[in-house]
Amino acid sequence: MTDKKVISIEDRIPKLKERRKRRANRRFFTYLTIILLLIVVIVYLQSPLSHLKSIEVMNNLNVDDSEIIQLSQLTTDQSYWNININDTIDHIKQHPEIDDVQIQRKWYNRLIVEVSELSRVGYVNNGSNYYPILENGNILDSFPLEFPKGDAPILYEFIDEAILVELTT
Secondary structure, rough: OOOOOOOHHHHHHHHHHHHHEEEEEEEHHHHHHHHHHHHHHHHHOHHHEEOOOOEEEEOOOOOOOOHHHHHHHOOOOOOOOOOOOHHHHHHHHOOOOOEEEEEEEEEEOOOEEEEOOOOOEEEEEEEOOOEEOOOOEEOOOOOOOOOOOOOOOEEOOOHHHHHHHHHOO
16 A cells, blocks of 8 residues: 555645735735835925935036026926936036036935036236137127136237137137
C-alpha cells in the first residue's frame, strides 16, 4: 500500500480563506496608499508650499538683480509648476544689455536665473551724461550715467556712429 497523505477538504478550507483574506488586505492597502498619495499631491498643489519661494540671479554685473526679476514677471504668489521658462527667458532678454539667459529649477520651489551680459567697451560723453557702449556697437541712450564706471574707456566727440560701431567691434 502506498503511503499518500490525504488532506481532507475541511482542513483546506480555512487555509484558502486565509489566503483570500491576505490578498484582499494587500489590495486594500495598495489602493488606500494610492488614494492617500493623490490627496497629498492635490493638497500640496493647492497650498502655498507649491508657490515660488525664491529667485536667485547669477553672473550679472551691470543689470541689477531686482531689474532682472522685474523683467522676468515672476512673483512669489505664483505656482512653481505653472512657470513657463521660455516666456520668462524672452521677457528677460528684452533688456538691451542681456545676451543670454538660462533658468534652472532647484528643489521644489527655487529658480536660478543665470544671465550672460554684453560687456561695456566704452562710454560716450554727451554733454553732462555718459552713455554705455556695448560690445555689439549699441549705445544705450536710455541708460544715462552721471559718472561712468571705471570698467571701460571714455570716448569724446564721436559724432559718426558708423565709426563708433566699427571701433567697438
